[in-house]
Amino acid sequence: MSAETLARWQFGITTVYHFFFVPITIALSLLVAVMQTIWVRSGDEKLLRLTKFFGKLFLINFAMGVVTGIVQEFQFGMNWSEYSRFVGDIFGAPLALEALIAFFLESVFIGLWIFGWDRLPKKVHLAMIWLAAIGTMISAIFILAANSWMQNPVGAHFNPATDRAEMTSLIDVLTNPVALVTLPHVLTAAYLTAGGLILGIAGWHLAKIGKPGSEKQEKDASAYRWATKFGAWVLLVAGALSVVTGDIQGKIMTEVQPMKMAAAEALWETEQPAAFSIITIGTLDGSQEVWSLKVPGVLSFLATGSFDGKVYGINDLVKKMESEAFTNSNVQLQKEVSDRLAKVGVENWVPNLPVTYWSFRLMMGLGFLAMAIGLWALWVTRKGGVPKAGKLWTAMMFAAPLGPLFGNSFGWIFTEMGRQPFIVFGVLPTASAVSPGVSAFEVGLSMVLYTVIYGALAVIEVGLFMHYAKLGLPDVVEPQVITDEDAPLTFAY
């Protein structure tokens, strides 16, 4: 395999893996902050127990997010040095700002939150988790602005003297329409996932306790009931918003990357109105579709907002690209760089269709599945109802977080694979962005070792996570600020 193919796989593996931890970090930090806020305001002990319980699960997850995130920042330079050189003037800024503004905030305040229970007054300590949660959100703003620039490279021009893209306006980069709609979509998907996680764990415990037999069980059940409903509501509200934002995103995508929308459906011929196939049996290369389940007009609606809108097919889009490429683009950089692009050459304008087609459906399907579970959970727990423990309930409680978690992965796989063959859409082909000096041996070796290390860590992390999730709510004592230098800390590592 070539260094380029290996570098692509390495990016895929390390990035998908990293993003298992990101949505939970972003959303659970804030949801734990909400729980702690309710406790601080009401003094309700069950909220303190929930804060500690989900806080611990949050930290197990957070540690992995931190260490796998470092790889992300380094690998642009390691595997994609020509990309880094070509776009660094624009792409580097949000990355640096993310570290300076967001990572410091997250890291310093999460440390204060973990170790500060008995050193900071209650309200100051509460502010620590809020600041850390805000840090994770600022981080999302910058990294999504960076990614959205790769989809729609606005705010930049081409400088032939330096042979690279250079910034014309940071405001344009940060207010890229793709970024403005991607941010809420990614955030709501994160809350959908974390809501599912809270629902899944609390709901599982609630069913396990069943009818409380002791005072302690009564106490536990009341906390789990609160969390089950809280998680389900977060899941449903976030899920609904992710549908809305995803819909807007689809329309913007159709404007700036029509090929990606065609690839989402594997739509070969332009159609008006265009149907959306829920499932297709057979190949997607336009040659031998055996059977597909189609809903008329829905693809038109997803792409244009009208049920009889015109959706361009792959054949027409390829024809257009082969004749004019991006010479008539509204995006300054794409237009200016088109001569260079013609020299570099594009081998195949069409993304990998089986990947785009199925990842698009899995993203949506898994999200909807979780929302159905959320509704079901609310229905079952209404008016003090207790879910019946059993295989079905357990399966649903696992699916509530895992569905959206993998849905997130498929969403990203769709968005990144749908951008191919470009690393920066219409500007720089992925094949020409790899590090020229790096050998297949180096990329291959590091990829194998990353996979081994990540695999081993996954076993440990999942084991610990399950251990503490099953252990359930901890007993708590009200945290007090300790002033005696020799007294044991109420909490230490």
Place this chain on the structure above:
Amino acid sequence: MFILEVPPTGAAFGLQVLWFILIAVLWIGYLVLEGFDYGVAMLIPFLGKTEKEKRVMINTIGPVWDGNEVWLLTAGGATFAAFPAWYATLFSGLYLPLFLVLVGLIIRGVSFEYRAKHPDSRYRTLFDWMASIGSFLVPLVFGVGFANFILGLPVTTDAASPNLFVLSPSPYFWQLFSWFGLLGGLTLVALFLFHGSLFLALKTKGEIHDKAQAFAAKVGLVAIGLGAIFLIAQNLLHPTGALGWVLLVLAAAGLASAWWFNGKGRDGIAFISTTATILFVAVGIFLTMWPGLGFRDAAGGADSPLNAMNASSSQLTLVLMTIFACIFVPIVLAYTAWAYSVFRRRLGTENIPDDEPAPALAG
């Protein structure tokens, strides 16, 4: 908001100088802060004889190590934003060494968190070793790296894209391990062990404090010996004039002062002394890296073909980044200082509760 038009380029060398200095400052922040947590973590399996002693050690760095590491990430991000070609050439050129750094950072980063939570003591021992080995690996590689920046990494333009610089020969790996490169690695490890044991002494009380002091007295001599050879060799191999020798004397004075005050039981002044040493050594190294950024001409020419001017971002990006840095660096410094003051208390084994990692009370 501020600047919507592209200002005329080629205006000044000024912002390149400023960003080179800022990147040096970020590295110094990283080396000073994470330096001590590497030192402490390396020592966990060796100085911590009992479970509680190990936990005292971890708790001295637990609240702050993650923030310390962000200095490195910000240095990396700032290099990407301000000098994209430097970032591109360096990170791809030193592929395997950076991979080792990442492995080190990964295995140590998870170990603190998981050690505190894993119910099985065999796993806790494993995590202690992961923390220790990871914390050894990173400064070892960075030490070798900085020594090679002093010598200059040989670059040439890539045949396919003349604006991209690559190391030559490529891959450039075994060449890194000259005697001077290896000396750099060992020196940085020794320096961090010294710095870390002084931090441990400063932050602990009782038996573990005395052990840290005794260890510092020993490793301090090693650090002084290696540091002296390294700094003299640096000034001979890559002279930076009188300033280089002044920095050498200051760095050496810092080490001597750290050793002396450690012997007198003055933990605070001893720790400040190694901090000063790290500062002076880093300033000396970054001086040798201007304006060639730690590269040299692979063809043997006098000047590096890749330098702070042709590696840098456009004027607009540098101006914007400067504005953000002016606002946020002071803010970061302020809340970081506050975080350190919150955890200023010395810890002893009597402060460590019994029940971790049992279910109760954990955050």
